[in-house]
Amino acid sequence: MLNGRTPSVKDVAAAAGVSLGTVSNVMNRPEVVSARTRERVERAMTELGFVRNESARQLRAGTSRTLAYVMLDGTNPFFHDVAQGIEMAAEDADLSLFICNSNSRSSREELHLDRLLQQRVQGILITPVDPAAPHLDELTRRGVPLVVVDRVRGVDNCCSVAVDDILGGRIAVEHLAEQGHERVAFIGGPDSLGQVGERLQGAREIWSSLGRSPDDLIYLPTDAMTVADGRSAGERLAGLPARRRPTAAFCANDLLALGLLQQSIGAGLRVPDDLAIVGFDDIEFAAAAAVPLTSVRQPRQELGRAAAQLVLDEATNPEHKHRQLQFTPELVARASTVSRSRTV
Amino acid sequence: MLNGRTPSVKDVAAAAGVSLGTVSNVMNRPEVVSARTRERVERAMTELGFVRNESARQLRAGTSRTLAYVMLDGTNPFFHDVAQGIEMAAEDADLSLFICNSNSRSSREELHLDRLLQQRVQGILITPVDPAAPHLDELTRRGVPLVVVDRVRGVDNCCSVAVDDILGGRIAVEHLAEQGHERVAFIGGPDSLGQVGERLQGAREIWSSLGRSPDDLIYLPTDAMTVADGRSAGERLAGLPARRRPTAAFCANDLLALGLLQQSIGAGLRVPDDLAIVGFDDIEFAAAAAVPLTSVRQPRQELGRAAAQLVLDEATNPEHKHRQLQFTPELVARASTVSRSRTV
DNA sequence: CACGTTCTCTGAAACATTTCAAAGTCCGAC
DNA sequence: GTCGGACTTTGAAATGTTTCAGAGAACGTG
Structure with missing residues (x-):
């Protein structure tokens, strides 16, 4: 039967003894066709294994799904x-x-x-x-x-x-300030990314509105925002002279934060006691990290x-x-x- | 022009002063049409902003892309x-x-x-x-x-x-044995999953072929294979009496392993000294964990x-x-x- | 100049649907 | 009986491509 071709509306119509249009109605406006023929058509469909051809539907109907x-x-x-x-x-x-x-x-x-x-x-x-x-x-x-x-x-x-990225930057840094940190790093980049720029801006705004010195908010730019970039930022952080070294870092996304966390723990730092870390996005893996990550959640x-x-x-x-x-x-x-x- | 409709092959043909078929040829068999008309058609296409309708193409050609x-x-x-x-x-x-x-x-x-x-x-x-x-x-x-x-x-x-899951189970447990572990947990489930069953089977095979007692390979079944399941497996592990407690765990995937790692570190265990952990899959986050995760890599x-x-x-x-x-x-x-x- | 080749181009058919005007059918009411 | 309306069904047109047989043109050859 049908010599292999996949059955079309025409085949269904023939099998059910109705016209093309009726089969189409069964699919698209079942309420206009009588229960008896509808059932007959439906049976023919399942018997033949009919599957509507979406290309044809879309071509004619003019609308894709x-x-x-x-x-x-x-x-x-x-x-x-x-x-x-x-x-x-x-x-x-x-x-x-x-x-x-x-x-x-x-x-x-x-x-x-x-x-x-x-x-x-x-x-x-x-x-x-x-x-x-x-x-x-x-x-x-x-x-x-x-x-x-x-x-x-x-x-x-x-x-x-x-998401309001400026606000995101504010609440992250406000939180760190509340925890008593006096020197904070902002890690992210490149700052041509609108996101990064705005999160940094928010961070700076709240920092100065808290009366802190701009020098104590240190911007560590990264090439991208991957775990590896986070690790290397951690190394740069560790390389800072002790009195300049921040006690907390706000990372522009969670991947950076995870990389930083890994590098820090590997280097023997205690998180959060030696270094507190805030990420951004709140991906699943933030909560799943060895030290669960504080993060600015995006919905x-x-x-x-x-x-x-x-x-x-x-x-x-x-x-x-x-x-x-x-x-x-x-x-x-x-x-x-x-x-x-x-x-x- | 074209009163808003998106232009069709027909419009292009008209604009270029050729037939439908020629336009089609330009798209599908450019070598059969002369350079001069081809160029003319191409110009008409870009001028009109023509975009081929994939539904129609697929309907006629009978083959999807x-x-x-x-x-x-x-x-x-x-x-x-x-x-x-x-x-x-x-x-x-x-x-x-x-x-x-x-x-x-x-x-x-x-x-x-x-x-x-x-x-x-x-x-x-x-x-x-x-x-x-x-x-x-x-x-x-x-x-x-x-x-x-x-x-x-x-x-x-x-x-x-x-991937050869039996072999995967073998190499994971073999590695742990080589590291000197005498009691190992297998964490995963449900074991109706073919994967889990085979990884467990491989683990058991190598374990017994190394002359170890089956009692020292402890199967901790989980409901699923998420980070949360890993954490709860960690709690069950901690609940075992000290002399029955394994010093290493082989998790049927990396999410479980990450959960277990988190729970263990949170509970104050040192990894790998108190508990060694092997995962499966080697997802990116395995290497990015605070304690980078040993894992059975799938390509x-x-x-x-x-x-x-x-x-x-x-x-x-x-x-x-x-x-x-x-x-x-x-x-x-x-x-x-x-x-x-x-x-x- | 007739002829075969080669190279381009054309026009119509086909693809599987949906849509819609029009044709039927049925039924109760007058 | 006939009429009007409600409910069903039909048939043909249309959607935008591709394909293919064949028509034309150009050209060198004998």
Whole structure:
């Protein structure tokens, strides 16, 4: 039967003794077809093992059933958590989610975007390599719903979802100050990254508003934000003369913090007594570290979920207005800043 | 112009003053069209901002340009590394990769597979919740190229790629024995998981072949293989009477090992002196732990890459034969089993 | 100049759906 | 009986590509 071909609507129609249109109705508007024929068609479908061809559906209906997320760095669990939030929202809207990974390379990003355009996805969420890249404007010019996640673009040409990084920097350093630290390091980079710049700015603001000297907030720049960069920052920290050496470090993300933690413990330091550490993002592995890491929590899944909702609004609501959503970060204090005796 | 519609081949043809077929040729067989008209068509394309409609292409050509990976657990970085390997192979073959996450739930898995079938993806790679699930047979019956990753199915109805888990268990425990440990715990579960069973089996084999008593290889079953399960296993370990308490633990994956490490250090144990720990998988975070984790390395990206090659072979080579690929795991010794004084 | 080749280009068919106007059918009410 | 309305079903058009047989043009050869 059917000589091997996978069955089409036509085959189902023939088997059930109805017309093409009726089979389509059974799938798309079951309420208009009588119970008797509906059942007959459904039986024919399962008997033939019919599976609707999504390409044909999409071609004719003109609307795709998928969203896409182009993530920045697959090795950072943070982005997977964001993706998970998107996926949940997509699921609620009965859509599939295409996940791509640019690995921080602009060329890969462009390639992915081009493919997604060809697929005519309903909307694109992206944590871009460079939020100012012209190929992003290209997308909005084409009318593809677009939401920038965990970054912000120049004003209002598209939606974005992010966390208040300045505030994040403030609460991290405020916490360290409260713990009595008088010399604090800020570790992160490159500072051309908007994130890094703003977290540093927040740190500096609160530091000076607490009446501390700018000299006691030491900026240790890194090339990137990986565990390895954290380790090497730790070495640089250890190399400072004792009276200049900070007693606490605020890292611009958790990977840096984990690297710093590892290097410090390996070097025989006690955390938090010799060195307190605060990370940023609050990925799962922050809490799972040998000394559980204090971190500035981003609502990772919420970020994704909100972004997905924005992109869906843009895709379906003709009166959509672009919005810049900003979430509030939250300090999660753990053992890496609060010495055991002082915890519950 | 074009009153807002996104331009089609027809529009390009009109703009360039050629026929539909010629435009198609420019895209698919540029060598058959003369340089002059080719250039003319290309200019028309960029002027109009033409983007090929993949649905239409796929519908007519009958062949999709995407692969899919249904991963088991998005919170375990191991699977993302596998995905990365697949992605690289897909890229080489000029295909896109669809990544789905079943989150260890059979219902989600089925939903994803159903969608993928509708998309007519070229092939499916999957780390299934249950390798024996009937809906997998359904796929092969339909003729969809299928490769099982990091699991093995009953004999030869489809390809699979995995690591020799028995050997993995052997080398882990052999290493611990070499370090002089006389009582070792195996932590993992549930043992209905093929992986866990085989790693345990390997551990037992080598243990007895070394002339040790089975009573000194203690199996601590866990409900799942998360960091939290690792912590609670650590508590149970601590609860054992001193003379029964193992001096080393072999964990069935790195997440367990990280949890165990955290709990142990928190409880004041020295690692490896009081408790040595071996993990499995060798995810990035294993090396990044405060006490870098000894682990049985799986060639994660290679696994993915090989799986992708198999699925492509099945998709394109009519004489494809199903194969069960087995990689060899490798012990990576780090500080969690080798005490500092003894390292280089 | 007729002829075969080679190189380009064309036009129509096909792919598997959805959509929608129109045609049927049924039923109760007048 | 006939009419009107409600409920079902049908058939054809349309979606944007690719493919392929064949039409034309250009050109060298005999």
